[in-house]
Amino acid sequence: MKILRPLSDVEAAFHYLHELGNGSTQVVTAARVNGDFNSTTLSTRLSTWVARHEVLNVAVHRSCTGNGQEILGFVHKPCKPEQMTLHHEPQWVDHLQVFDQQINTPLQDGWPWRLSLILAPGALYLYFTRSHVISDAYSTHLLLQSLLEILVWNVCTGQPSTLLPSRCEQPLKSTSTPARAVPEKVATALRHHTMSRIDQRRTRIHRRSLDRTLSASIITACKMRSITLNECFAAALAEAYASCLGTQQVELYTAISSRRYFDSALASSLGCNIHVLSCPMLATPLPLEAQALRYRSALSKASVGWTPSQLSHAAIRSKVSAQCTAETFIGPCITNSGVNDFTSAIYQWVEFVETAVNRNVANYSVVLHLSCFRGRLQMLYCYANPAMSDSLVKEIDYTLMTKLGLLETSRPAPPMRVAQ
Structure with missing residues (x-):
């Protein structure tokens, strides 16, 4: 073969x-x-x-x-x-x-x-x-x-695609400097709510959907302050998480695209080319926009010197095996792939789109997927239950919305049952 x-x-x-x-x-x-x-x-x-x-x-x-x-x-x-x-x-x-x-x-x-x-x-x-x-x-x-x-x-406006090449040992656009190590454990590590084997867990999703008026006001507010939506929600997530746990520091993880580090096929072919960065976030009385700028700075520092891991597949398997048996979360995570409001003409036929990731390994306490479709922001909190409790995720969401000052004018997403 x-x-x-x-x-x-x-x-x-x-x-x-x-x-x-x-x-x-x-x-x-x-x-x-x-x-x-x-x-x-x-x-x-x-x-x-x-x-x-x-x-x-x-x-x-x-x-x-x-x-x-x-x-x-x-x-x-x-x-x-x-x-x-x-x-x-x-x-x-x-x-x-x-x-x-x-x-x-x-x-x-x-x-x-x-x-x-x-x-x-x-x-x-x-x-x-x-x-x-x-x-x-x-x-x-x-x-x-x-x-x-x-x-x-029955047409396709794009070209046929090829498989992404391996990024290992490929030249990077940026110069190589020592990268900030991602800690295995931090002081704010949270123990699993209920000890359970992986085969006893299920991924659950807590949804919150914002209407177009409220979504537009958030998007406009971020633009006026020259911060991105991801920066705003990342800062709010870190503050909400710290508040619910009663801690002063949170290790916030961010999944981002690695494509900007490469040229040619590693930037444009299809496959997986991402990495995760760790940012220490302090809970302070600063305004949310100031916290968002602190997050931007921390993320920028964490990205300096990033290179793909050179570990063997056997060593990677060993690390993953340890993650699967851990009894603590390393922290919350937010996806930072960019909030795309789908603008292609084909989406006029689409009622809704949503994406989520199975979290059964329970390395992150909760992963926030932020998306925008037809001018409406939606948040999907993904987590492994019973390792993470439903009530704590709902409390984090409630506190996040309070931090944004939006709780009274937003609403939890209703079940998507469409009568025919």
Whole structure:
């Protein structure tokens, strides 16, 4: 079997997290597409979509070196028809229930992704579940837009894509200086609320949706203060977390794209090219905008000298195994992929889009996914239960909204049950 290339550091880490962590880090993107669809036509168009993207036709293969060291590599593996399913629902779709099932059902061994379609009167629900090994925000955006264009228009405005090369030992745009080490444990580490095996945990999601008026006011306020939405919400998350735990310092983790560090294919091909930075955040009486600027400075310092890890796959597996047996969280995390308000014409057919990540390994206490669609901000707090308690996540959300001064004018997201 020909190995296309070895997995990079981040890809190997995500592979082991999924393998050892009961589906941990698998990603689910869901969307509701308005229109009348034909099941036969859908099947044909799905085949066209899969054929256009190399990342949808690979799998992870395990092999050993001459001295017995394990190596993970990508191999070419055509998609199996069973990876795509189509169901008919004559009445209404319980989106929250389906999403919960998708995020908590591990991908079948050897499948890097699956796509579940539910055909309802006047609408199509799609649930795209994939391994984080082949997914980041950039890839998600391009694959989703390609899928929607082919399903609705039977055309694709983008070019066929190739698999991301390995980033290990590739030159970086920035100069190399000593990087800030990410601590294994910090003083504010929180013990698991309930001790549990990974196979006893489920990923839960607490949603909060803001209306367009309130969303616009937040976006405008951030622009006037020259801070980004991610900076604003990261600072608010750190302050809320510290307040709920009664501590003065929080180690806030931020998942960001690594693509800006590279040229050519490592910036534009599809796959996973991200890393996580750790920022110490002090709880202070400063205004939120001042805290957001402190976060910007801390994130900038943490990014200095970043380079991909050179650890062997065996060493990465050992680190992941330790994470899976830990009894404390290292802190909260916020995704920093950029808040994209989907502006392509294809999204006029789409009622909603949301993405979340399985957190069963419980290394982060809670992960905040911030998104914007059709001018509406939405927050998805993802966490492993019972390791993290439902009540604490709700308290963090309540406190975050209080910090923003928005609690009275925002509302929890209602269940997405769409009557047909």
